[in-house]
Amino acid sequence: MRIGELATATGTSARALRHYEQAGLISSERAANGYRIYHGQTVVRVRNIRSLLDAGLTLDDVRVFLPCLDGDVAAAPPSDKGLRVARERLAVLDRRIAAQTETRDRLEAALHRATGARIRPVA
Numbered sequence: 001m002r003i004g005e006l007a008t009a010t011g012t013s014a015r016a017l018r019h020y021e022q023a024g025l026i027s028s029e030r031a032a033n034g035y036r037i038y039h040g041q042t043v044v045r046v047r048n049i050r051s052l053l054d055a056g057l058t059l060d061d062v063r064v065f066l067p068c069l070d071g072d073v074a075a076a077p078p079s080d081k082g083l084r085v086a087r088e089r090l091a092v093l094d095r096r097i098a099a100q101t102e103t104r105d106r107l108e109a110a111l112h113r114a115t116g117a118r119i120r121p122v123a
Contacts, residue, residue: 003028003036010046017046023059025049025066041070048073056093061085 007014020026021036026045028036048069052062062069064085068076108119 001038001040001042003038006038006042006046009043010050012046012050020046020049020059023063025059025062025069044071045069055086057085057089061089 003014003017006017021028026042028038031037049062052065064081065073111119
């Protein structure tokens with residue numbers, strides 16, 4: 001299948017597919033006219049990549065899951081390496097959330113000092 005067909009089948013843009021290919025997560029062959037040709041199994045792989053990205057992992061994180069991207073990633077038993085990557089990514093996200101919460105609280109306090117009004121209802 002060509003890149004447009006794969007994009008449609010997976011709900012992914014052709015640009016994202018080229019990016020996944022450049023990152024070594026998917027591969028294609030070249031037709032005589034230079035078009036990328038993907039195997040049908042690539043649909044499963046791209047859906048798994050999208051699922052892992054949607055869960056908060058990065059493309060670098062997804063590389064750890066290469067051995068199981070062609071199957072049912074969600075049903076496969078977790079590997080120690082996969083669990084470590086997921087825990088590390090969760091810790092990164094927690095730190096970012098904490099930093100953003102602190103920033104929001106500082107901005108809210110500054111607005112309160114400037115206006116005397118509460119911006120959000122107090123929970």
